[in-house]
Amino acid sequence: MRDNKYTDYTDFLKDRKFIQWQLLPDDRLDEYWHAFIEKNPDLTAELSYAKEYLKTSVLNKPSMTENERLSLLKKIQSSTQVVRKKRKLRRYLQYASAACAVIAIIVGLLYFSREESSSFEHNKDLISGNQLNNENIQLITAEKTISYKENIDVAITTEGTVKVIQSGREESIETEGGFLNKLIVPYGKRSKIELADGSNVWLNSGSVVEFPSTFSKQSREIYLSGEMYIEVAPEKNRSFYVHTPDFLVKVYGTKFNVSTYTDTPSSVVLVEGSVALQASKKHPEQRLHPNELAIFDPQSNTFDKRLVDINSFISWKDGYLIFDKTPIPEVLKQIERYYNLSFNFGQDIQLQKRTCTGKIYLSDNLDNVMATIALLTSTKYTRTEHQIYITNENN
Structure with missing residues (x-):
C-alpha cells in the first residue's frame, strides 16, 4: 500500500x-x-x-x-x-x-x-564530466616494462644507466645503448627526464617520448607524441632533433614547448634560442623566433606563426594554467588531461561560449580547481563522487 x-x-x-x-x-x-x-x-x-x-x-x-x-x-x-x-x-x-x-x-x-x-x-544547460580510472606510468626498455603509480623523475647517466626517482626512492635500471627507451605518461600523470646530454624534458599528461640511453656521435634525436617542454643542452657538433607525427623540429640550443595532441592543432612555442620546423623533406624549413607560436596546418603542410605570451603555453610545467578569454571547452580540455577527466557538452551554446580569463593553480585538490574555473567563467559546478556538473550561474 x-x-x-x-x-x-x-x-x-x-x-x-x-x-x-x-x-x-x-x-x-x-x-x-x-x-x-x-x-x-x-x-x-x-x-x-x-x-x-x-x-x-x-x-x-x-x-x-x-x-x-x-x-x-x-x-x-x-x-x-x-x-x-x-x-x-x-x-x-x-x-x-x-x-x-x-x-x-x-x-x-x-x-x-x-x-x-x-x-x-x-538539464540542457549543462557540461557533465566523469573522473576516469588512473593508469600507471610505463617505462619500456629493451629488457623489461616497469609500471609506476605515481609521477616519476628520470635521469640518464653518461654511462647509459636509467635512474628513476619516485617519492624520494631511487631505482637504477641498466639499458642497451642501441635501443630506444619509451616513457608512457597517461592522463592524470606527469614526468620529467634528464637526457644523457644534460637536456631536460618535462612531459605533460597523455604523452609518449622515445629516447636513447646514449646519443650517437652524429646527432641527438627523440620522438614525441603529446606535449613536452624542453631545455636543450647546447652542443656545437651534434644537432638535436624532435620527431613528431606531423613535423620535425631541428634545435639550435634552446627552450621551447611542443604540443601534438590528436584533439588539438599541433604547435611549437619558442621561449629562447632558435628552432627550424619542417613538415617533410619536400618542404623548406621555417625558422621560429623567441615569443613566436607556430601552428601546423596538415592540409597545406605549413605553419601559421604569430607572436604570443609564452607563459600561457609553458606554465603547466610549473603547476598552473593561464587563460585569456579562452572558451570554456578549451579550458576543460586541458583540465581533462591533467586530472584524467572526460567532459561531455550539452546543447547549451551560450554555456560553451563562456570564456575564462585568469590563472588556475593545478592543485592536488580537484575541487579547488573546479571552484576556480566556476569563478573565472561565471558558472556553477557540483561534484558528486566521480561526476562533475557545470551549469550556468543563473540556473
Missing part, C-alpha cells in the same frame, strides 16, 4: 530520516529504506529525484556563501567517515547535527521554483 505521507520528492527532503540516510548512512537506515522501496515501488522515481537534488543542488545554491558551503561539506564528509568507521556514539551525535542543519537549508530551498530542482540529466 502506498505511503500517503509522501506525494513527491519534496516530502522526502523534509524527512529527517531520509536526510540522515543520505548523509550519515548505516545498516539500520539502509534496511529501513530498502524495505520502504519494496513496499512503495511507485515512489522510486520521486525518491531518486530527492537523492539527486540533495547531491547536486543544496551545496551549490547562491543563497549559501562559499564559506558556508565548504563548512557544511566538511561536516558532512567528517560525519560520513565517522559512521563508516563506527566510532563512539558521542562523536556520531556531534557530527549528526550537520544533517539536521541540512534539513533546514533544504526546506528553505524547496520554495524556489520546481524547475530549478530538476535532475541534471534533464
Whole structure:
C-alpha cells in the first residue's frame, strides 16, 4: 500500500530520516529504506529525484556563501567517515547535527521554483564530466616494462644507466645503448627526464617520448607524441632533433614547448634560442623566433606563426594554467588531461561560449580547481563522487 505521507520528492527532503540516510548512512537506515522501496515501488522515481537534488543542488545554491558551503561539506564528509568507521556514539551525535542543519537549508530551498530542482540529466544547460580510472606510468626498455603509480623523475647517466626517482626512492635500471627507451605518461600523470646530454624534458599528461640511453656521435634525436617542454643542452657538433607525427623540429640550443595532441592543432612555442620546423623533406624549413607560436596546418603542410605570451603555453610545467578569454571547452580540455577527466557538452551554446580569463593553480585538490574555473567563467559546478556538473550561474 502506498505511503500517503509522501506525494513527491519534496516530502522526502523534509524527512529527517531520509536526510540522515543520505548523509550519515548505516545498516539500520539502509534496511529501513530498502524495505520502504519494496513496499512503495511507485515512489522510486520521486525518491531518486530527492537523492539527486540533495547531491547536486543544496551545496551549490547562491543563497549559501562559499564559506558556508565548504563548512557544511566538511561536516558532512567528517560525519560520513565517522559512521563508516563506527566510532563512539558521542562523536556520531556531534557530527549528526550537520544533517539536521541540512534539513533546514533544504526546506528553505524547496520554495524556489520546481524547475530549478530538476535532475541534471534533464538539464540542457549543462557540461557533465566523469573522473576516469588512473593508469600507471610505463617505462619500456629493451629488457623489461616497469609500471609506476605515481609521477616519476628520470635521469640518464653518461654511462647509459636509467635512474628513476619516485617519492624520494631511487631505482637504477641498466639499458642497451642501441635501443630506444619509451616513457608512457597517461592522463592524470606527469614526468620529467634528464637526457644523457644534460637536456631536460618535462612531459605533460597523455604523452609518449622515445629516447636513447646514449646519443650517437652524429646527432641527438627523440620522438614525441603529446606535449613536452624542453631545455636543450647546447652542443656545437651534434644537432638535436624532435620527431613528431606531423613535423620535425631541428634545435639550435634552446627552450621551447611542443604540443601534438590528436584533439588539438599541433604547435611549437619558442621561449629562447632558435628552432627550424619542417613538415617533410619536400618542404623548406621555417625558422621560429623567441615569443613566436607556430601552428601546423596538415592540409597545406605549413605553419601559421604569430607572436604570443609564452607563459600561457609553458606554465603547466610549473603547476598552473593561464587563460585569456579562452572558451570554456578549451579550458576543460586541458583540465581533462591533467586530472584524467572526460567532459561531455550539452546543447547549451551560450554555456560553451563562456570564456575564462585568469590563472588556475593545478592543485592536488580537484575541487579547488573546479571552484576556480566556476569563478573565472561565471558558472556553477557540483561534484558528486566521480561526476562533475557545470551549469550556468543563473540556473
